[in-house]
Amino acid sequence: MLNAAKKLLGAFCLSLCALTIAPTIANAHGEKALEPFIRMRTIQWYDVQWSQDKLTVNDELVITGKFHVAEDWPRGVPKPDATYLNVSSPGPVFIRVERYLNGQASVSSTALKLGGDYDFKIVMKARMPGRYHLHPFFNLHDAGSVMGPGHWFEVEGDSAAFANQVKTLNGEMVEMETYGLANGVAWHAFWIALGAAWLLWWVQRPMFIPRYRMLQLGQGDALITPLDRLLGVAILLGVPLVVLGAQSMTDRAYPNVIPLQAAMDQIEPLSPAVNVGIVRVKIQRADYLVPARAMTLQAQVENNSDQPVRIGEFATANVRFLNLAAGLPTSDDAGGVIAKEGLSVDAPDPIQPGETRVVRITAADSLWQRERLDGLIRDADSRLGGLLFLYDPSSKRHIASVSTAVIPKFD
Amino acid sequence: MAIKALEAPSQPYTGEKARLTRAYDYLILVLALFLFIGAFHLHVALTVGDWDFWQDWKDRQWWPLVTPLMMITFPAAVQAVLWTNFRLPLGATLCMSCLLIGTWVTRIFAYHLWNYFPINAVLPATMLPSALVLDAVLMLSNSVTVTSIFGGMAFALLFYPSNWPIFGMFHVPVEYGATQLTLADLFGFQYIRAGTPEYLRLIERGTLRTYGQYATPLSAFCSALLCSLMYPLWWYLGKAFATTKFVKNI
Numbered sequence: 001m002l003n004a005a006k007k008l009l010g011a012f013c014l015s016l017c018a019l020t021i022a023p024t025i026a027n028a029h030g031e032k033a034l035e036p037f038i039r040m041r042t043i044q045w046y047d048v049q050w051s052q053d054k055l056t057v058n059d060e061l062v063i064t065g066k067f068h069v070a071e072d073w074p075r076g077v078p079k080p081d082a083t084y085l086n087v088s089s090p091g092p093v094f095i096r097v098e099r100y101l102n103g104q105a106s107v108s109s110t111a112l113k114l115g116g117d118y119d120f121k122i123v124m125k126a127r128m129p130g131r132y133h134l135h136p137f138f139n140l141h142d143a144g145s146v147m148g149p150g151h152w153f154e155v156e157g158d159s160a161a162f163a164n165q166v167k168t169l170n171g172e173m174v175e176m177e178t179y180g181l182a183n184g185v186a187w188h189a190f191w192i193a194l195g196a197a198w199l200l201w202w203v204q205r206p207m208f209i210p211r212y213r214m215l216q217l218g219q220g221d222a223l224i225t226p227l228d229r230l231l232g233v234a235i236l237l238g239v240p241l242v243v244l245g246a247q248s249m250t251d252r253a254y255p256n257v258i259p260l261q262a263a264m265d266q267i268e269p270l271s272p273a274v275n276v277g278i279v280r281v282k283i284q285r286a287d288y289l290v291p292a293r294a295m296t297l298q299a300q301v302e303n304n305s306d307q308p309v310r311i312g313e314f315a316t317a318n319v320r321f322l323n324l325a326a327g328l329p330t331s332d333d334a335g336g337v338i339a340k341e342g343l344s345v346d347a348p349d350p351i352q353p354g355e356t357r358v359v360r361i362t363a364a365d366s367l368w369q370r371e372r373l374d375g376l377i378r379d380a381d382s383r384l385g386g387l388l389f390l391y392d393p394s395s396k397r398h399i400a401s402v403s404t405a406v407i408p409k410f411d
Numbered sequence: 412m413a414i415k416a417l418e419a420p421s422q423p424y425t426g427e428k429a430r431l432t433r434a435y436d437y438l439i440l441v442l443a444l445f446l447f448i449g450a451f452h453l454h455v456a457l458t459v460g461d462w463d464f465w466q467d468w469k470d471r472q473w474w475p476l477v478t479p480l481m482m483i484t485f486p487a488a489v490q491a492v493l494w495t496n497f498r499l500p501l502g503a504t505l506c507m508s509c510l511l512i513g514t515w516v517t518r519i520f521a522y523h524l525w526n527y528f529p530i531n532a533v534l535p536a537t538m539l540p541s542a543l544v545l546d547a548v549l550m551l552s553n554s555v556t557v558t559s560i561f562g563g564m565a566f567a568l569l570f571y572p573s574n575w576p577i578f579g580m581f582h583v584p585v586e587y588g589a590t591q592l593t594l595a596d597l598f599g600f601q602y603i604r605a606g607t608p609e610y611l612r613l614i615e616r617g618t619l620r621t622y623g624q625y626a627t628p629l630s631a632f633c634s635a636l637l638c639s640l641m642y643p644l645w646w647y648l649g650k651a652f653a654t655t656k657f658v659k660n661i
Contacts, residue, residue, distance in 0.1 A: 028492075084608035090527040092602040098588065105588035107600045109610035128527055139608035166597065169584045176601065178518040179594065181531040184577045191539040193571075195504045198543060202501045208423040208439055210496040217423070223498040224550060232500070235547040239540045240569060247572040250579040257582035260470045260623075261596050262615040276581060 020178075031088075031147040036376040037074050038146065039317035041110035041385030041403060043138045044068040044274075045148040046315060047119075057157035061094065061124040063087070063136055065148065068274040071115040074381050074401035082141035082264070085120055089134050093155070095164060098123035103258060106265045115401075126155040127162045149318045149337075159386040169243030170256060187246075194239075201231065274399040278305045279390050284358070286384050289378055289409045294364035295384065301351050301359060301400070307392035308350030314343055314363050316386030320372050321363040350393075357389035361388075377408035425594035437531075444509060445521045451485045451506050452513030461607060463514070464522075466581050469597035470576075470614035471627040474536075476634045480641055482510075482538050486566075488649025490549055490558075490561055500550035503542035503566075511537065515645060532598040540573040543564040555646055563639035568631050 048065030055061060069080065073243045074223045085099060085106070099106050100121040114117070122136060135150040166175040209222055280302040304307050314321045321342035342365040351357050376382050385403040393400075428587045455463065484565040490502030514535040537618055548562035562593045581595040592600070599609060619626045 082610040084610055086608055087604055088602055088605045089603055091528065092604075093527055094603065095601040096603055097601065106589075107590060107592060107596075108587035109608065137605075139610070141610055145605070164596070164601070166585055166587075168594070169586060169591070172583075174594065175585075176594070176597065177529045177530055177531075179530075180577075180580050182532070184531060184534045187577045188511070188515075188535075188537055191537050192508065193545065195508050195539045198504050198546065199501055199508060202499055203436075203440065206422045206424070206429065206432060207436040209435055210424050210429075210495055211499065213423050215496065215498060220498050224500075228500075232547040232551045235543050236551065239544050239547075240565070243540050243569055243573040248578040250576045254583055256584065257579060258584045258591065258593055259582070259610075259626075260467060260614050261590070261592050262612070263472075263590075264610075281445050344580060355467065366569065 014185070019220070029147070030374040031137075031150060034144050034146065035379055035381075036317065037371045037379050037381045037383060037385070038077055038143060040373070040376070041070045041072050041074050041383065042077060042080070042140060042143070043146040043148075044385070044387050044401060045136075045318060046387060046399070048136060048149045048290075049149055050153075053151060055126040055153065055154050057129060057159060058164050059126050060097065060153075061126065061153065063122045063134075065136060065362050066117070066119045067138075067148070067272070068387065068399070068401050069112045069114055069116045069118070069269075070385050070401055071275070071404065072385055073114050074383075076381055077140065078142040079114070080140055082109050083112050084109045084139040085122070086137055086139050086145075087122060087124065087134055088137050088147065088150075089132055089146070093126075093128040093130060093132050094124040094134070095127055095348055096122060097125050098103050101265070101267045102270050102367050104267055106267060108261070108263060108265045109213050109267075110265040110267050113269050114269065115272075115275070117271070117273040118267070118269060125164070126157075127164075128159045129154075129155050129157055136202065166277070198231075198235070201228075206405065227283050239372060249302075274387065274401050276398065279309055279320065279398035279400065281388050281390075281402055283384075283402045283404035286404045286406045287409055288406050290370075290374070290375065290377070291411065292364060293366050293374065294362055294369045295368065295406070296400070297361040297363070297404070299359055299388070300356065301362055302356040303351045303353055305392065305398070306353050306395065307396070308352050309359060309390040309392050309398060310348070310350045311343070311345050311359070311388065312391045313389040314386055316384070317371065318371055319365075319373065321365065321367075323386070337367055337371060339363070339367050339403065342367070351390075376406055380410075413534040444512075445506070447485070447489070447506055449644065452517070455482060455510060455514075458576075461612075463535055465599065465604075465607070466534065466578070466595035467593075468612055468614060469536070469578055469581075469595065470612075472615055472617050472630050473613050475567075475571045475627060476630045476637075477539070478536060478617060479570045479634045480637050481505075481612045482541075483563060483566050483641050484645045485636045486542060486545060487645035488652075490546070491646040491649035492653040494549055495615040496653070499544045502549075503545040504539065507537075507539045508544040509517055511535065511539070528602055531656055532602055534577060536570075536574045537577070538566075540574075541569045544569060555643060559639050559642040560647070563642040564635040566642075567638040569620060570634070571645035573625055577602055 040357050045067045051062040057263050068080040102118055119214045131154050133152050138146045165173050166176055167173050212225060282300045283297050284300055285298040310326055312323050320338045322340050323343040343361055344362050346360040383403055388400045388402050390398045459478050462474045462477055486503035486506045489506050493499040493502045518533050522528045523530050544565045545562045549558045582593045584591050584593060587597060619629050622629060623630055
């Protein structure tokens with residue numbers, strides 16, 4: 001028994017040493033953790049780009065992109081009545097200086113409309129030197145974080161050089177990094193000093209056993225001296241006096257203050273950019289072949305444009321399956337995980353104007369597994385969603401947001 | 412009168428006994444310090460949480476309601492033990508001091524040095540003025556009822572005005588993103604919190620709309636009423652658990 005305990009203790013110590021001596025850096029922040037059907041059928045990101053990936057402290061980084069809010073929103077996910085376009089980063093190593101949704105400045109949460117198309121722009125400012133992985137992402141109320149494509153950024157320089165000055169409505173320039181700190185610390189120090197004095201007043205004299213003994217002997221009244229009572233009265237009168245006086249002084253020093261702002265931003269979707277109707281795509285069936293890690297979509301494509309179109313890309317949950325063999329352009333996306341030749345079409349000839357054709361599109365790559373999207377077949381909501389990109393000869397793009405139930409094939 | 416006022420309280424022990432009991436005092440005090448730093452800090456982090464963590468959560472309605480209500484708990488329980496058994500009127504001040512030690516340690520090490528937030532964005536609130544008054548009321552009244560009613564109410568009512576000198580200046584407005592924000596709101600927008608998006612803020616929500624813009628006094632009086640009920644509840648909880656019967660069962 002003793003030996004077993006010793007072994008257990010030894011194993012514990014060894015594990016502790018292994019963890020502390022050789023720590024590993026966490027390079028991810030749960031972007032694959034959300035269930036696949038939520039990643040595929042809520043916020044569908046595309047054309048995400050960043051202005052630069054090497055910065056020095058105080059440099060600005062601009063992240064731009066677009067997203068479509070899926071029509072086939074999962075039943076188990078609350079509708080996007082409260083959402084927040086955020087940036088995942090290891091704390092405020094960058095600050096967010098500006099944010100725009102559909103060209104409109106946005107500082108608060110907003111509701112999104114199902115089937116709506118949006119573009120965004122986030123201006124960040126480098127604050128701490130280091131190497132960081134950032135994603136634009138959406139916080140969805142009661143649903144979780146739907147990540148956009150991620151990218152690594154290197155920030156050089158000295159964090160002490162960071163400045164973040166803001167002009168108040170009173171015309172005063174304030175430095176956000178230090179504003180109000182000295183005042184806050186001073187007030188805390190003042191009250192801590194008073195509290196410590198009160199504690200020391202009691203701690204300096206014999207405490208527990210003697211006082212307990214005297215109480216038992218019925219001498220409790222002797223434990224509180226007249227001076228103690230005098231101090232008590234002083235506290236009772238003095239503390240509220242100081243508090244109310246300080247409050248009054250603060251009111252006079254800052255006469256124009258407002259409550260915290262709690263309004264939501266109202267932002268309307270753009271004119272439709274996805275599912276415009278010129279090229280319609282309807283997925284009739286989707287089969288996922290587990291051993292081959294291949295998704296086959298049987299799609300009915302109806303080309304109502306005046307140009308022939310070809311299928312160039314299928315994007316879902318930031319994984320992009322490209323049909324590079326067809327020599328087509330790709331979406332203007334600097335991020336995401338790419339399977340360059342992951343997409344194939346059984347009838348590669350262009351779909352002519354006015355033609356409706358049923359094609360079999362295969363998206364095959366180990367990324368289904370590596371990005372934990374193959375878990376879809378074991379989800380409670382095993383419907384696939386994503387964006388299908390079709391191009392005409394002049395590289396004009398038609399985007400279809402598609403969705404369908406997935407049938408797995410295990411052998 | 413002056414001589415009587417300065418008289419030290421008598422004590423029953425002298426010599427070696429007095430020295431040993433003093434050593435015991437220090438032992439208990441050190442243990443209590445760490446116990447209350449850990450336990451009370453955890454309690455406040457779990458119940459008051461974001462309202463105390465972030466500048467942009469310290470609103471007029473929920474912050475003055477939730478904070479005193481959740482922070483009167485441990486002081487009441489500790490007062491029950493220290494006053495009933497030792498006639499020591501320092502339970503509330505001790506708890507708040509321990510809480511502030513724990514809070515400042517985490518704000519500096521966890522929020523600032525580890526997670527890079529500027530400390531002014533995560534300044535904690537103080538309840539030491541309220542705690543001092545609560546201790547004084549208990550000592551002068553020697554009554555749970557009086558302390559519950561008057562001490563509990565004072566504890567809540569003093570909270571907002573005693574913190575306004577620290578946080579009022581963060582309510583200065585700025586024009587940002589074509590809208591009006593406070594500097595406190597701006598912290599929430601600029602300094603990224605991936606896990607606490609804006610819509611999670613429980614601020615300025617509720618039904619205190621009938622009385623125009625006077626939400627704070629209403630919240631404070633509501634909190635005062637609840638604190639006067641919470642105080643005796645935790646007093647008796649503290650008293651019930653201040654027993655040696657659990658030790659005897661071991």
